[in-house]
Amino acid sequence: MMSSDFAIEARGLSKHFGALRAVSSLNLDVPRGQIYGFLGPNGSGKSTTIRMLCGLLTPTEGTAIVLDTEVPGDSRLLKPKIGYMTQKFSLFADMTVFENLQFIAEIYSYPISKRALRIDQLLENYDLVAQRKQLAGTMSGGQKQRLALACSVLHHPELLLLDEPTSAVDPQSRRDFWANLFRLASGGTTILVSTHYMDEAERCHRLAILDRGVKVADGTPGELQAATGMHILEITADDPYAAQGAIINLKEVASVTQLGMRLRVLIPDSYERPVELVERALAARNVGASVFATAATLEDVFVAVTLETPEAST
Amino acid sequence: MKPLSRVMAIVKKEVRQLRRDRLTFGMVVGLPVIQMLLFGYAINTDVRHLATAIADQAGSHLSRQFIAELGQTQVVELIASVETADDLENLLRRGEISIGVVIPHDFDRRVGQRSRAAVHLLVDGSDPTILGVANQLRAMPLGFDSTRSATDALQIIEVRPFYNPERRSPVNIIPGLIGVILTMTMILFTSVAIVRERERGNLELLINTPLSSAELMVGKVIPYIVIGMLQLALILGVGRLLFDVPVRGSVLDLYMAATAFVAANLSLGLLISTAAATQFQAMQMMVFILLPSILLSGFMFPFDGMPTFAQYIGEALPNTHFIRLTRGIMLRDAALSELLPDLVYLIGFTVVAMIFAALRFTKRLD
Numbered sequence: 001m002m003s004s005d006f007a008i009e010a011r012g013l014s015k016h017f018g019a020l021r022a023v024s025s026l027n028l029d030v031p032r033g034q035i036y037g038f039l040g041p042n043g044s045g046k047s048t049t050i051r052m053l054c055g056l057l058t059p060t061e062g063t064a065i066v067l068d069t070e071v072p073g074d075s076r077l078l079k080p081k082i083g084y085m086t087q088k089f090s091l092f093a094d095m096t097v098f099e100n101l102q103f104i105a106e107i108y109s110y111p112i113s114k115r116a117l118r119i120d121q122l123l124e125n126y127d128l129v130a131q132r133k134q135l136a137g138t139m140s141g142g143q144k145q146r147l148a149l150a151c152s153v154l155h156h157p158e159l160l161l162l163d164e165p166t167s168a169v170d171p172q173s174r175r176d177f178w179a180n181l182f183r184l185a186s187g188g189t190t191i192l193v194s195t196h197y198m199d200e201a202e203r204c205h206r207l208a209i210l211d212r213g214v215k216v217a218d219g220t221p222g223e224l225q226a227a228t229g230m231h232i233l234e235i236t237a238d239d240p241y242a243a244q245g246a247i248i249n250l251k252e253v254a255s256v257t258q259l260g261m262r263l264r265v266l267i268p269d270s271y272e273r274p275v276e277l278v279e280r281a282l283a284a285r286n287v288g289a290s291v292f293a294t295a296a297t298l299e300d301v302f303v304a305v306t307l308e309t310p311e312a313s314t
Numbered sequence: 315m316k317p318l319s320r321v322m323a324i325v326k327k328e329v330r331q332l333r334r335d336r337l338t339f340g341m342v343v344g345l346p347v348i349q350m351l352l353f354g355y356a357i358n359t360d361v362r363h364l365a366t367a368i369a370d371q372a373g374s375h376l377s378r379q380f381i382a383e384l385g386q387t388q389v390v391e392l393i394a395s396v397e398t399a400d401d402l403e404n405l406l407r408r409g410e411i412s413i414g415v416v417i418p419h420d421f422d423r424r425v426g427q428r429s430r431a432a433v434h435l436l437v438d439g440s441d442p443t444i445l446g447v448a449n450q451l452r453a454m455p456l457g458f459d460s461t462r463s464a465t466d467a468l469q470i471i472e473v474r475p476f477y478n479p480e481r482r483s484p485v486n487i488i489p490g491l492i493g494v495i496l497t498m499t500m501i502l503f504t505s506v507a508i509v510r511e512r513e514r515g516n517l518e519l520l521i522n523t524p525l526s527s528a529e530l531m532v533g534k535v536i537p538y539i540v541i542g543m544l545q546l547a548l549i550l551g552v553g554r555l556l557f558d559v560p561v562r563g564s565v566l567d568l569y570m571a572a573t574a575f576v577a578a579n580l581s582l583g584l585l586i587s588t589a590a591a592t593q594f595q596a597m598q599m600m601v602f603i604l605l606p607s608i609l610l611s612g613f614m615f616p617f618d619g620m621p622t623f624a625q626y627i628g629e630a631l632p633n634t635h636f637i638r639l640t641r642g643i644m645l646r647d648a649a650l651s652e653l654l655p656d657l658v659y660l661i662g663f664t665v666v667a668m669i670f671a672a673l674r675f676t677k678r679l680d
Binding site: 086091095107109 | 316319320322323326327330331334335514515516517518519520521522523524525526
């Protein structure tokens with residue numbers, strides 16, 4: 001069978017839990033060898049989608065081709081080819097780092113002659129040599145996360161599914177973790193990673209933004225930033241709160257976010273001359289401020305695509 | 315060979331975790347020993363030294379002789395002497411005595427006539443065992459009565475207790491206790507085994523590996539079969555050492571019966587763990603199995619004396635069949651081949667419960 005260029009192709013994937021539509025008609029194309037991000041708030045359907053893709057949950061509707069295997073279908077063929085890192089630490093807390101790795105090697109029937117070498121290599125790569133004999137449950141968040149990653153890649157999976165892998169670790173650990181992901185991706189592993197951190201989303205080759213179970217945007221970070229459909233304005237004011245009050249009720253203003261002494265304002269690009277518009281509104285209230293247009297960040301993209309629309313709020 | 319090596323991986327992991335879990339490890343050894351000591355020493359249906367008071371209204375030479383002989387039976391222990399039957403009733407009601415003995419004024423004459431009862435026993439009937447013991451007293455030979463010999467008594471039925479002639483309680487209790495202890499520990503361990511992994515999140519990891527449900531189930535059961543066998547050895551050893559409980563039949567037969575019984579309980583435990591969402595729920599469900607296993611299995615009360623409905627429940631429980639097997643093999647020197655229906659039931663139970671457990675445990679979260 002011809003191998004597809006995509007590690008994951010999902011069509012119309014939906015999952016309903018009773019009345020709750022956790023994921024609605026999701027289409028997804030994840031190219032091989034890339035890091036693909038799922039960006040979305042809690043409850044946006046990231047975990048549910050990942051669980052459907054690895055066969056843990058049966059989709060209510062739709063199908064996906066994951067590594068040339070149909071989902072839902074016989075997931076036995078798929079399991080040896082994917083690695084999955086759960087959101088919650090799921091290794092055995094009452095076994096040592098080495099014992100956990102050894103157990104995973106046994107379960108995946110990793111060739112016995114190469115087992116010891118592979119485990120040593122992983123301990124080295126994921127900076128766990130000193131923790132070799134430590135019980136997994138007594139380690140720090142960052143160490144647990146490195147162990148979980150090491151266990152999920154032990155059997156050289158083609159596809160790695162990571163469900164909010166960095167939600168419980170400090171910034172330095174997150175940086176190291178992403179360095180590891182890039183090394184894996186350069187080795188040919190496809191990585192699907194869910195996150196709610198903007199800076200992590202920005203590091204992905206491509207990403208999809210999910211909001212209440214619906215994919216509201218996807219593309220490279222650059223494409224998404226270029227296509228927000230919004231003017232992005234930044235206001236610097238002595239009294240940002242007053243400035244906010246002066247513009248918040250303008251019909252043209254889609255969103256205002258305060259960042260210290262600055263305000264970030266999103267105005268749909270169907271309106272012209274947004275800077276003048278905002279300056280007039282501020283002057284009318286006698287608020288001293290400077291206004292200038294700027295380029296969109298991923299956060300602006302996120303705010304722009306997840307704005308509450310009248311249909312969605314019902 | 316892959317399935318086998320995956321099963322062995324699970325077994326190795328279970329043993330490792332068990333070794334580090336001091337509480338569970340302690341239960342493996344501690345639970346049987348403590349229960350043996352409790353049941354072996356505390357439960358004694360062969361009652362002696364019942365607190366007794368006497369109202370001797372006759373005060374004759376004959377009545378004093380009777381009282382002395384009553385004391386020598388050791389069934390009763392004379393703790394008080396009172397004047398009237400009313401005094402005895404008061405003592406009974408306050409729970410100070412279990413038996414009251416009334417010797418009427420005309421005791422000597424009644425003994426001679428034998429037409430009316432010479433002595434009244436007031437018995438605390440709120441405890442059926444005491445009532446039973448008091449009934450035994452009726453058969454007490456009147457050794458002081460020179461007018462007739464002991465064989466002259468109106469006994470047409472003679473009881474010969476087979477298999478336990480000394481009527482020692484531990485001999486009756488311990489074969490059944492093996493079943494109760496194994497039910498408790500085996501179901502407890504396995505019912506918690508899978509639920510705990512679900513609670514800790516390990517299950518989400520496991521079901522994303524090539525491990526199949528059957529491999530997981532078998533891998534989880536094997537270590538506990540070994541533990542069950544160890545517990546059996548421990549119970550038999552302690553029973554022998556402390557209570558002199560015999561194994562009259564073949565030890566091999568006993569172990570074969572126990573293997574079938576342990577397997578039945580483990581598969582029942584697995585079934586529970588596929589139904590329970592938390593360890594606490596698993597415990598609650600276990601109590602539902604454990605209580606009938608003690609009360610309706612023939613361990614506590616004779617099976618034939620139970621109402622039909624309770625007998626049906628009893629018949630469904632593995633422990634009922636295992637108690638028949640152990641009592642047969644250990645006390646009556648029966649061969650396993652003579653007790654085949656009970657063994658077949660245990661094997662059938664295991665197969666059915668295992669199939670249900672494997673079907674219920676899907677490798678999915680929904």
